[in-house]
Amino acid sequence: MQESVVRVGIENLAPTHVAGMPLKRKLSVGPAHVPVQASEGSRFVHCPICLQRVAHYLINSHLDDECGKSTSSPADVQAVKPGCLKEPKSLERSSQQLEITDASGETPQSAYPSTQAAAQLQSVQQTQAWWDQRSRPLAYIRRRQKGHQQPLSDEELRQATPCELVRNVLPADLAEELLVLLLAESPTWHRGQWVLFGKTHAAPRTSCYYSLEPEGEETQETDDFRDVSKKVDRREALVTLRKAADIINATTQKLQARVQDDLSARDRESPWRCSYALANMYRDGAEATGAHADRITPLGKRPVIASLSIGATRIFRLKRANGAPEESHPASGKAAEHEQSTPEPDLAEGPGERAAASPRSAGQTGQLGQVDSVDLHLEHNTLVIMWPPCQEEWRHEVPRSKSVKPHPVSGLARINLTFRRLDAQSAARAPSCRCGQKAVLKAALGKRKPPQHLQRKLRPGQHAYYWCCDNTQSGACGYWKWDEEVSGGQPCREQPQSGCGGAAAIQVF
Ligand SMILES: O=C(O)CCC(=O)C(=O)O
Numbered sequence: 001m002q003e004s005v006v007r008v009g010i011e012n013l014a015p016t017h018v019a020g021m022p023l024k025r026k027l028s029v030g031p032a033h034v035p036v037q038a039s040e041g042s043r044f045v046h047c048p049i050c051l052q053r054v055a056h057y058l059i060n061s062h063l064d065d066e067c068g069k070s071t072s073s074p075a076d077v078q079a080v081k082p083g084c085l086k087e088p089k090s091l092e093r094s095s096q097q098l099e100i101t102d103a104s105g106e107t108p109q110s111a112y113p114s115t116q117a118a119a120q121l122q123s124v125q126q127t128q129a130w131w132d133q134r135s136r137p138l139a140y141i142r143r144r145q146k147g148h149q150q151p152l153s154d155e156e157l158r159q160a161t162p163c164e165l166v167r168n169v170l171p172a173d174l175a176e177e178l179l180v181l182l183l184a185e186s187p188t189w190h191r192g193q194w195v196l197f198g199k200t201h202a203a204p205r206t207s208c209y210y211s212l213e214p215e216g217e218e219t220q221e222t223d224d225f226r227d228v229s230k231k232v233d234r235r236e237a238l239v240t241l242r243k244a245a246d247i248i249n250a251t252t253q254k255l256q257a258r259v260q261d262d263l264s265a266r267d268r269e270s271p272w273r274c275s276y277a278l279a280n281m282y283r284d285g286a287e288a289t290g291a292h293a294d295r296i297t298p299l300g301k302r303p304v305i306a307s308l309s310i311g312a313t314r315i316f317r318l319k320r321a322n323g324a325p326e327e328s329h330p331a332s333g334k335a336a337e338h339e340q341s342t343p344e345p346d347l348a349e350g351p352g353e354r355a356a357a358s359p360r361s362a363g364q365t366g367q368l369g370q371v372d373s374v375d376l377h378l379e380h381n382t383l384v385i386m387w388p389p390c391q392e393e394w395r396h397e398v399p400r401s402k403s404v405k406p407h408p409v410s411g412l413a414r415i416n417l418t419f420r421r422l423d424a425q426s427a428a429r430a431p432s433c434r435c436g437q438k439a440v441l442k443a444a445l446g447k448r449k450p451p452q453h454l455q456r457k458l459r460p461g462q463h464a465y466y467w468c469c470d471n472t473q474s475g476a477c478g479y480w481k482w483d484e485e486v487s488g489g490q491p492c493r494e495q496p497q498s499g500c501g502g503a504a505a506i507q508v509f
C-alpha cells in the first residue's frame with residue numbers, strides 16, 4: 001500500500017484514522033529551548049539568539065515572532081549564530097524531526113517496544129538536570145502593574161510556589177505518540193455537567209479517567225471517588241499511557257527528595273507512584289478549567305499531583321488562596337488575553353477565603369517579594385508537579401484564551417493528564433451527606449476559620465479540611481462539616497518523632 005504523508009489535525013483524527021490506516025507523520029516537534037539570562041532586578045533580558053535587549057515579558061513573543069524561525073530546530077539556531085548555542089543531547093533528541101511510519105495499519109503503539117521505553121527512561125534519569133536553566137522562561141509572575149509579567153527561572157518558581165516544572169519530560173516520540181492516541185480517543189470522552197439552582201451547566205472541556213493500577217487491584221470503593229459529580233468514565237490505560245506514567249513516576253520520585261519534609265506520611269514512606277490519570281481535553285481557547293483546588297477525597301491530605309500537558313500551549317494559572325483579590329488585577333478590567341475565570345460551580349470552594357500560608361508557598365522569595373499569582377506557559381510535553389501544600393494553599397486554573405499557541409499535530413487542542421495516587425483509606429473515611437452520597441474532602445482554602453477546639457487540635461503546619469456534599473447532578477443538599485480527624489496531613493518537619501529534623505514551625509491559623 002502506498003504511504004501517504006498527512007498533517008495530523010484534530011479534525012482528521014477519527015479513531016479509524018489512527019487505528020485502521022497507514023500513518024506517516026513528519027513533524028517538527030516543538031521549538032529548541034534556549035537559555036535566557038536576565039540581569040538581577042532588570043526588566044530586560046538579552047535574547048540568546050540575536051542578543052537584542054528585550055523587555056522580559058516580551059521575550060517569548062520575541063523568540064516566537066522575530067527569532068522564532070531560528071528556534072525551530074537546533075540546526076536552524078546554529079545557522080543564525082554559529083556556536084551561539086550548544087544544545088545538550090537530550091534537547092537535540094526532543095527537537096528532532098520525527099517520522100513515525102506505520103504501514104501495517106496498526107496503531108503507532110506497536111512501534112514502541114518496551115525495551116526502547118526502558119532505555120529512554122534510563123536516559124531521562126541520567127540527564128535529569130538538563131532542563132533547569134536551559135530553556136526560555138515558562139513561568140511569569142502576574143503583578144498588579146498593568147502588563148507587568150516578570151519571568152521566573154525554574155528555581156525561582158520552586159521557591160515562590162509549591163510547584164515544579166519539568167520540560168520535555170517524555171522522550172519526544174513518546175509524547176507525540178501519546179498525543180496522537182489521545183486525540184483519537186478524546187471524541188469519546190465525557191463532558192461533565194452539574195446542576196446549580198435548578199439549571200444544568202456543561203463543563204467547558206471533556207474528561208476521562210485512565211486506570212494505571214495493575215489489573216484487578218482497582219476497587220469499586222476507590223473508583224467511586226474518582227469523580228462522583230461528573231460521572232466521568234474510567235478506562236484501562238493505553239500501553240503508551242502506561243509508558244508515560246512510568247517516566248512520570250521515575251521523574252517525580254527522583255525530585256521528591258527535595259520536598260520530602262512537605263510530603264504526606266504515605267508519600268514519604270513509599271515513593272509516590274500514580275494509580276490513575278485524569279485526562280482533560282481543551283479543544284481550543286474557549287475551553288477552560290475554572291480556579292479550584294482539587295478534591296482530595298481519593299488522594300488523601302497533602303497530595304502530590306503530576307500534571308502533563310501535550311498539544312497546544314496554554315496558560316496554567318496559580319493563585320495563592322489568600323492572594324490579592326482578582327478584581328484588583330489590571331487584566332480583569334477589560335477583555336484580557338487570558339481571561340479571569342469565573343469558578344465553575346462544581347469547582348468552587350466552600351464559603352470564604354483567606355488561608356495563612358507556609359513560607360515556601362507564601363512566595364517569600366527574597367528579592368521577588370510576595371508572589372500571589374503565577375502564569376505557567378505549558379508547552380507540549382511539560383510536566384508540572386504540584387507538591388503539597390499546593391492543594392491546601394493555592395488554586396489553579398486554565399483560563400480561556402484568545403491566543404493559544406498551536407501545536408503542529410493538535411492545532412489549538414491541548415490535552416492534560418493529571419497523574420494521581422489513590423489513597424483508599426482516605427476514600428473510605430468519607431461520611432454520607434443528606435443525599436445519601438459520599439461527601440467529598442476539600443482543604444479549607446478560605447477565610448472560614450475552624451472552630452477553636454479544632455484550631456487547638458491542629459499542629460503547626462497542618463491545614464484544616466472539610467467535608468461537603470458534592471451532588472452536582474441533582475443539586476447539593478448543603479451538607480458541610482469540618483474534618484475533625486487531624487492525625488494525617490501534617491508536614492514531616494512538624495513531627496519530631498519521625499526523625500526528619502526540624503524546620504521552623506508554621507502557624508496556619
Ligand atoms: O488542564 C490542566 O492543566 C489542569 C487540569 C486540572 O486542574 C484538573 O484536572 O484538576
Ligand SMILES: [Fe+2]
Nearest residue numbers: 292293294396
Ligand atoms: Fe485541578
